[in-house]
Amino acid sequence: MGRRSSTGGVTPSGDRVQIRFTYQGKDMRPTLDLKPTTANLRHAKRLREQILADIKAGAFNLSEFFPDYRNVELSDTTNRNFRQWAELWGTLSARSLENSTIRIYKRHLKAYWTSQFGDLAPKQITNERVLQHLAFLATARVDVISGRMIKPLARKTQNNILIPFRGVFELICKADPYVRDPTEGIDNLKVQKAAPDPFTAEEVDSILSAIENKELSDYFEFACFAGLRVSEQIALFWEDVDLRHGTVVVRRARVLAEDKERTKTGYEREVELNARALAVIKRQRARTQAKGVYVFLNPSTGQRWNDEQEQRREWVRVLRAANVRYRPPKECRDTSVTLALMAGADPLWVAKQHGHSVTVMMKSYAKFIPRADKGRNLEAVNAALKLTDSAVNPQYVEIQK
Numbered sequence: 001m002g003r004r005s006s007t008g009g010v011t012p013s014g015d016r017v018q019i020r021f022t023y024q025g026k027d028m029r030p031t032l033d034l035k036p037t038t039a040n041l042r043h044a045k046r047l048r049e050q051i052l053a054d055i056k057a058g059a060f061n062l063s064e065f066f067p068d069y070r071n072v073e074l075s076d077t078t079n080r081n082f083r084q085w086a087e088l089w090g091t092l093s094a095r096s097l098e099n100s101t102i103r104i105y106k107r108h109l110k111a112y113w114t115s116q117f118g119d120l121a122p123k124q125i126t127n128e129r130v131l132q133h134l135a136f137l138a139t140a141r142v143d144v145i146s147g148r149m150i151k152p153l154a155r156k157t158q159n160n161i162l163i164p165f166r167g168v169f170e171l172i173c174k175a176d177p178y179v180r181d182p183t184e185g186i187d188n189l190k191v192q193k194a195a196p197d198p199f200t201a202e203e204v205d206s207i208l209s210a211i212e213n214k215e216l217s218d219y220f221e222f223a224c225f226a227g228l229r230v231s232e233q234i235a236l237f238w239e240d241v242d243l244r245h246g247t248v249v250v251r252r253a254r255v256l257a258e259d260k261e262r263t264k265t266g267y268e269r270e271v272e273l274n275a276r277a278l279a280v281i282k283r284q285r286a287r288t289q290a291k292g293v294y295v296f297l298n299p300s301t302g303q304r305w306n307d308e309q310e311q312r313r314e315w316v317r318v319l320r321a322a323n324v325r326y327r328p329p330k331e332c333r334d335t336s337v338t339l340a341l342m343a344g345a346d347p348l349w350v351a352k353q354h355g356h357s358v359t360v361m362m363k364s365y366a367k368f369i370p371r372a373d374k375g376r377n378l379e380a381v382n383a384a385l386k387l388t389d390s391a392v393n394p395q396y397v398e399i400q401k
Contacts, residue, residue, distance in 0.1 A: 010044040012036030017044045021051055023060065024178050030066040058123025082125060083118035089168045100255040105164035112137065112161045122172045127182045134158060155189040196364055198335040203324045210322035215287060215299040218280045220332060226277040227336025227354045230329060231255050232263060234305035236295040241281060246273045257306040269355050341368045
């Protein structure tokens with residue numbers, strides 16, 4: 001075993017006083033511009049005790065104690081507080097994340113994390129503190145300022161706000177391997193995914209009939225029979241439309257009033273338009289093709305749609321007028337999927353049309369597929385069973401007669 005220092009980590013160094021301590025796994029030996037007198041050595045020992053306490057608490061700032069020390073550059077990265085790290089992560093994320101996604105993540109960080117941990121050093125944010133804060137957010141409570149009741153944070157939202165928080169600590173831990181990620185061991189909560197809740201063909205017709213503005217009616221008719229995502233439909237260009245072959249190419253999206261040159265999945269796809277969707281496109285040609293690049297415009301403003309929220313108020317009013325149970329506009333897309341499946345379309349073709357994976361198609365829409373085969377699959381199985389039973393049990397044929 002090594003010998004314990006008899007000098008208490010403080011020694012004379014020429015006409016100065018040297019303080020020795022370990023920080024981030026490195027041996028630090030800065031000096032103080034003090035003559036090594038007995039009184040100054042005692043002062044240096046007290047200063048070293050303060051330094052060791054700050055290091056243990058994760059609050060040590062090397063540049064505050066020794067601004068001229070040769071290793072002071074360590075403090076430039078390792079002594080940022082959490083708010084500063086979060087701001088840096090938001091800046092660096094521009095390379096890999098969509099701007100609309102970064103905006104959402106920044107809102108989550110500000111609302112739920114920097115408001116709680118912003119002034120703390122990363123080492124002070126422990127696993128226990130994070131769990132306590134999540135438990136607080138998951139509890140109904142009264143706002144001390146407004147007096148209003150705050151609802152518990154939903155499980156899905158808890159999972160979502162952890163995404164940027166984890167991202168910030170991933171960045172921190174790469175810069176400082178001595179910081180422990182406080183999200184380690186905190187798994188996402190299980191969330192019950194809502195099943196598709198499409199409109200029936202009769203409900204679609206009732207909804208469209210209740211919309212007084214014909215251009216808006218056509219917008220939702222296209223949504224129900226072409227099945228594009230809202231972000232894809234409002235970003236559809238006329239150059240993406242092929243009237244001769246009755247197809248559109250989906251290659252871009254518009255989210256939070258910003259255009260993206262890619263879809264949600266990162267793949268462009270060609271969508272074959274059925275008769276009703278194609279009829280809408282032909283009617284839109286006279287309305288918008290001469291006005292610019294967008295196929296669909298907001299009929300109230302004559303400008304392009306910004307996002308789904310612009311349509312929501314009118315959508316709520318229309319469903320009430322049509323006496324149709326409320327579902328969000330995104331269910332127009334599910335309506336397109338399920339109407340195609342129940343009409344007997346090949347599920348693989350339907351998946352390709354809507355930009356779904358086969359896994360999603362079979363998992364989310366499986367209950368609509370049995371109604372699509374019109375009994376053909378069951379007939380095939382029964383025919384095979386008849387052949388098998390007649391071969392194994394000749395009496396089966398007599399029983400069937």
